[in-house]
Amino acid sequence: MEDGKRSAFDVAREALLNRYGTLDPDRMRTLGADDVEVGAAVNIAQRDGQGMPRERRVILACPPTNMNELLEGTGNPRYVPTVEHSLTRCGDCGTDMWIGPRQQAVAVRAPEATLVLCMVCAIRETERRGRCR
Numbered sequence: 001m002e003d004g005k006r007s008a009f010d011v012a013r014e015a016l017l018n019r020y021g022t023l024d025p026d027r028m029r030t031l032g033a034d035d036v037e038v039g040a041a042v043n044i045a046q047r048d049g050q051g052m053p054r055e056r057r058v059i060l061a062c063p064p065t066n067m068n069e070l071l072e073g074t075g076n077p078r079y080v081p082t083v084e085h086s087l088t089r090c091g092d093c094g095t096d097m098w099i100g101p102r103q104q105a106v107a108v109r110a111p112e113a114t115l116v117l118c119m120v121c122a123i124r125e126t127e128r129r130g131r132c133r
């Protein structure tokens with residue numbers, strides 16, 4: 001693996017993380033990322049590839065199917081999955097949840113570089129990483 005290319009990927013990853021704080025395509029999109037940036041994140045996740053330590057994997061945070069129970073009383077609008085969302089299971093707690101098409105695409109292309117988690121576990125994972133830094 002040539003060092004030049006490797007560091008270019010690292011630079012791109014850093015830049016995206018600095019701007020959006022995540023490589024999750026759905027969350028990047030919400031924060032205003034364009035197709036090029038989302039595509040770069042997918043490529044980075046794919047290239048990061050196998051044997052990646054858990055704490056460096058991209059977290060794909062998915063709303064659990066009981067999302068609206070969790071949101072009750074918080075004043076947040078009710079969550080409604082689009083027709084493009086499909087059912088999957090949280091990698092940590094096994095709860096049923098909705099995965100978006102872009103998240104699904106990343107998870108399929110880079111299974112070794114992603115963690116598909118429900119939002120509750122994604123928050124837990126983020127906090128765990130925050131403490132380690």
Ligand SMILES: [Zn+2]
Pocket residue numbers: 090091092093094095117118119120121122
């Ligand atoms: Zn979970």
